[in-house]
Amino acid sequence: MVEQQVLTGEVQILYVAPERLLMERTLRLLEQSNLSLFAIDEAHCVSQWGHDFRPEYQKLSVLKQRFPSVPRIALTATADLKTREEIIAQLALEQADVYVHSFDRPNIQYHVSDSGNAKKELWSFISTHHPDDAGIVYCLSRKKVEETAQWLTDMGKIALPYHAGLSSEQRASHQRRFLSEDGIIVVATIAFGMGIDKPDVRFVAHLSLPKSIEAYYQETGRAGRDGMPANAWMTFGMQDMVLQRQMVQNSDAAEQYKRVSLQKLNRLLGYCDLATCRRQSLLAYFGETLAEPCGNCDNCLNPPETWDGLQATQKALSTVYRTGQRFGVSYLVNILLGKTDARITQNQHHTLSTFGIGTELSAKEWQGVFRQLLAMNLLEAHGEHGSCNLPRLAGLILKGSTQLN
Known part of the structure; x- marks a missing residue:
């Protein structure tokens, strides 16, 4: 039915996963259609330097070969300079204009701590700063998601789990409630977030270390989209770091990708242990300069002591x-x-x-x-x-x- 609607021009915007787009049947369908534009979203996935590499994205250069007269645009919210360069090369966009908006989200206050008692610290943060607000708590594993959601529920919050192990009906229900009701906390793996545009998310908390600065920035960016004050709060420990390294080293990925992933993890760890302005560091990672310390991160508000180590x-x-x-x-x-x-x-x-x-x-x-x-x-x-x-x-x-x- 959808294919027929595409052929007759009834469909104005067609969403296609790259895996399906690369199927010959799909390419033939599109060749018979009147196309205005290819918009390649999450374009950082094309780059082995990107934080979410998917090899299928690199094959999207076929669009230039099969549809030379159809304009193409690549979009991403999180790409450093090296990733942007590879997007251009892999998607054959050498003649395209490049538009880079500021990465700064001045309304978000960043806080990172070395966890002693992660749950106790999270509860103190929520009850002190966001007792009635909507928020997202990210965890690395499904088990930790379930345990944390149940614990927050026992503490009197409306906390809903979200991970790939739940049925599609459960995930859809929890997402719908989060978008339509006030004061709900979603506890989730990184499976939650794509396409979420709830403007009044007042906090994003990480109980587990993300795998890169890009992933961290993308996830924290789901807070405060209405421009009002919001918090990006994270606590982490040694075990998080060891676990993330093991996940990379034990994966079936190519050695080059493993090296890049470990480099990105190291950059995130350096950010976590930073003694100076976090916003300056984040923006510098994406090639942007902030002349003065932001005054709206934990290190600016309460400068840590440093010592000769x-x-x-x-x-x-x-x-x-x-x-x-x-x-x-x-x-x-x-x-x-x-x-x-x-x-x-x-x-x-x-x-x-x-x-x-x-x-x-x-x-x-x-x-x-x-x-x-x-x-x-x-x-x-x-x-x-x-x-x-x-x-x-x-x-x-x-x-x-x-x-x-």
């Missing part, structure tokens, strides 16, 4: 080296704090020169040191348990010739 870094890296580069962060932190357990005793690691030399920092502070070293590529995490390895760059730090803040 060279000695702590040397202690951490030395411990990784002396334990044979085979252990995860929690184990290494216990050695630095001088804590003995069966594994440490069995491995004779209580006899190491680094055993107990890190008592000036707490376990949480050492977790932060290791997390920043991973983000700075001074450490690498591999394997199921996130064993820490030393890249070549770490050797230069161990010799001690620079300052680390």
Whole structure:
């Protein structure tokens, strides 16, 4: 029926997934139709540097070959300079004009914290700043979505889960309620959001680390579309980072894509541990300059203290080296704090020169040191348990010739 409506000109706008568009049957149908324009949405998917690469998008260059006289436009809300360049090359848009709007959303206040008790912090944030507001809480797994939605419900909120494991009827119902009712919180995986244009979403919260700055920016951008004040709140921990790295390393993607994904994750981790204006950092990532600190992010409102981390870094890296580069962060932190357990005793690691030399920092502070070293590529995490390895760059730090803040 839809094909017939296309042929007779009854359809004004036709939405087609790239996978279906590339089918010969679809291409023949379109060749028989009167086409005005191809609009390629979410165009960052064409680029291996984009945060949501889909190889089918790269094959959309067929549109120029099969429909040379039909105009084409590519659109995306989240693409850095390298991604924009690849969109142009892959879709054969070299002769096209490029229009880049500002990425700045000055009404959104950004806040990122290293979670001690994520649920407690989330509840404090919602009850203090958004007791009656609509919002979105993003989690990495379906299980965490279900648990968080039930917990918020038990706390007296109207909280609806949304993930790919629910039936299409449930997802449609929850989405419909979110759009039409006031004060509803949707707890979701990244499956929720495409096409959502509710203007009065007052907050977007992340209980899990996104996979890139682009994904983070796209998800936080669902808050405050009416231009009124809104919050982008995120809490994260070491486990989030290890899990994201493992998901990339264990995927079936090409090695180049894995490398790009890890680079993007590192950039996000650097943003999380930033001591300066978050908005300046976000805009710089997308090639835009903000001359002055924004005054509307956690670091501007409550500037964090910084300290020379060279000695702590040397202690951490030395411990990784002396334990044979085979252990995860929690184990290494216990050695630095001088804590003995069966594994440490069995491995004779209580006899190491680094055993107990890190008592000036707490376990949480050492977790932060290791997390920043991973983000700075001074450490690498591999394997199921996130064993820490030393890249070549770490050797230069161990010799001690620079300052680390």
